[in-house]
Amino acid sequence: xxxxxxxxxxxxxxxxxxxxxxxxxxxxxxxxxxxxxxxxxxxxxxxxxxxxxxxxxxxxxxxxxxxxxxxxxxxxxxxxxxxxxxxxxxxxxxxxxxxxxx
Amino acid sequence: xxxxxxxxxxxxxxxxxxxxxxxxxxxxxxxxxxxxxxxxxxxxxxxxxxxxxxxxxxxxxxxxxxxxxxxxxxxxxxxxxxxxxxxxxxxxxxxxxxxxxx
Amino acid sequence: xxxxxxxxxxxxxxxxxxxxxxxxxxxxxxxxxxxxxxxxxxxxxxxxxxxxxxxxxxxxxxxxxxxxxxxxxxxxxxxxxxxxxxxxxxxxxxxxxxxxxx
Numbered sequence: 488x489x490x491x492x493x494x495x496x497x498x499x500x501x502x503x504x505x506x507x508x509x510x511x512x513x514x515x516x517x518x519x520x521x522x523x524x525x526x527x528x529x530x531x532x533x534x535x536x537x538x539x540x541x542x543x544x545x546x547x548x549x550x551x552x553x554x555x556x557x558x559x560x561x562x563x564x565x566x567x568x569x570x571x572x573x574x575x576x577x578x579x580x581x582x583x584x585x586x587x588x589x
Numbered sequence: 590x591x592x593x594x595x596x597x598x599x600x601x602x603x604x605x606x607x608x609x610x611x612x613x614x615x616x617x618x619x620x621x622x623x624x625x626x627x628x629x630x631x632x633x634x635x636x637x638x639x640x641x642x643x644x645x646x647x648x649x650x651x652x653x654x655x656x657x658x659x660x661x662x663x664x665x666x667x668x669x670x671x672x673x674x675x676x677x678x679x680x681x682x683x684x685x686x687x688x689x690x691x
Numbered sequence: 692x693x694x695x696x697x698x699x700x701x702x703x704x705x706x707x708x709x710x711x712x713x714x715x716x717x718x719x720x721x722x723x724x725x726x727x728x729x730x731x732x733x734x735x736x737x738x739x740x741x742x743x744x745x746x747x748x749x750x751x752x753x754x755x756x757x758x759x760x761x762x763x764x765x766x767x768x769x770x771x772x773x774x775x776x777x778x779x780x781x782x783x784x785x786x787x788x789x790x791x792x793x
Contacts, residue, residue: 491769501625521735523705531623551781561686565593576686577653584765584780603727633725663788667695679755679785
């Protein structure tokens with residue numbers, strides 16, 4: 488692979504579209520230096536009791552960042568949003584070309 | 590990384606938009622507990638003989654699941670859809686915050 | 692995981708929507724055999740001096756390919772586009788079902 492690449496974390500958040508205005512400033516506060524947002528739709532369990540999939544209008548937000556910022560974002564989401572919102576977060580290892588940007 | 594994260598698989602399926610109604614129940618049947626869908630477009634080879642890229646209206650479906658379900662989804666796609674449809678599937682390692690959901 | 696899967700690279704490019712017509716032929720020239728494109732929006736630093744996030748209409752292009760082609764795409768982007776455009780590139784390890792296609 489190109490020597491120009493350095494390891495970073497790709498944090499992907501899928502949540503209700505209404506959360507955008509609330510979430511973006513929080514991401515920046517935790518150290519995110521940018522984001523990519525795509526419109527999405529999806530379904531998922533709300534809990535163990537109700538196995539049915541719910542349809543909803545979602546957004547999918549990606550943030551490239553270092554390990555420390557990824558951890559802070561995950562912790563912030565867990566503390567502030569998980570109890571009240573249908574939100575999914577996953578982290579993937581990524582090699583990024585322009586590391587100085589993140 | 591946050592101790593709240595646990596390893597899962599992110600299965601991404603890119604296919605013709607018309608396949609949505611056929612595919613989603615199959616994913617659930619293989620054990621998927623939710624999905625994220627985005628509208629996409631793309632091009633790819635249909636086969637070796639014709640090297641031209643074809644444009645088409647696609648969907649991009651993501652499923653977070655454990656190893657076993659990922660394997661079942663891949664096998665189902667290969668058995669039921671690969672011969673007849675332009676479909677792409679790839680699997681990525683992901684660390685997921687809310688493992689009980691998948 | 693299914694034995695039908697083989698390791699590839701998933702190259703994701705996020706850039707201004709206007710770059711599409713310029714970028715796609717370049718990807719093909721470097722050996723990409725297909726792509727998936729989704730509309731996106733996002734913000735990021737333009738540089739060190741201006742820390743504000745800029746909003747813009749973006750596209751998100753994904754290419755599945757082998758290591759060599761991924762390296763060529765990254766090098767091409769760095770050489771031809773990085774100085775003049777707001778562009779983000781990252782590479783993720785992916786297991787792909789239909790390897791003959793990429």
